[in-house]
Amino acid sequence: MADPTLIEELGDEMVPLYARFYTVPEVEQLTAFYKTPLGRKMLATMPQLSAESMAISQRVLNPRVNAVLDQFMRAATQSPQ
Template sequence: MKNILLAVTCAAAFAGVPSLVFAQDAAPAAAAQGSEQERAAVKELLAAMDVRKMMLASFTEMETALPQMMRSQMTAVINADPTASDEKKQAAMARVEQVLPGAIEAINRMFRDPALVDEMMAEIGPLYARNYSVAELKELAAFYRTPLGQKMLALSPRLAAESMAAGQKIVAPRLNGLMLEVMQNAQAK
C-alpha cells in the first residue's frame, strides 16, 4: 500500500501546470506589489492569453493522460522489485487496479475545483509582474494576439501533456530505481 501511495504521489507530481500561467485579476498579493501600470499590463496580458481557459484545458488534458501514466508508473515499480514473486506482483497489480480508480477520481476532483485555478493564478501572477517590465508585458500581450501567439496558446495544453509524458518516459526508469532502492533499504531495517 505504501508503494501504491508513493507512486500515486509521484504521478500526481507530474501533473504540473504549464509554465504560461498568470494571475487574472489584481489578487491580494499583486495588489500589495507593483504599480497600477504593472497591474494593468498584467491584466492586459492575461486577457490576450485567456489564461483561465488555458489552465482548464491543461487540466482536461491531465485527466485524460493521468490514468495511463499512473498505471504505467505502478506497473514499472511493481515489476522492478526483484524480491517479489510473480504471485506477489500479480497481487500488487490487483491492488493497484482496486485503488487506482479512486485515486484518479480524487485527483480529477482536485483539477475540477474552480478554487484551484483562482488560487494558482493569485500565487503565480505576481511573479510575472516582478520579472517583466511594463513594456515587456505589453509586448507579450501583443504577441499573444498574433496568429502565432494564438496558435501557441491553442497548442500549449496538448504540448504540456505530451512533454509531461516524454518527461515521465525519461524520469520513470530512474525514479523506479530510486524507489526500489528505498524499498529495499526499508525492508532491510
C-alpha cells in the same frame, strides 16, 4: 463559473504573480506577440503541448524514479552487519 467576481479575483491573484517575473514593458511585448499568428498558434497549442510534454516526462522519468526507490527500499530493509 458564473460568479461575477471571478475575473476580478483572478486578476488580484495573477497580476502580482506576473509582476514577479515580468516588467510592464515585457508584458506589453508578450501581448504584442500573442496578437501575431505565431503567438495565437502558441496559445492554441500550448495546452496540448503541455499535456504531451508531461506525459513524455512521466514516461521517461518514472522508471528511473522507481529504480531509485527500489534501491532505497532494499537498503532500508537490509539488516545492518
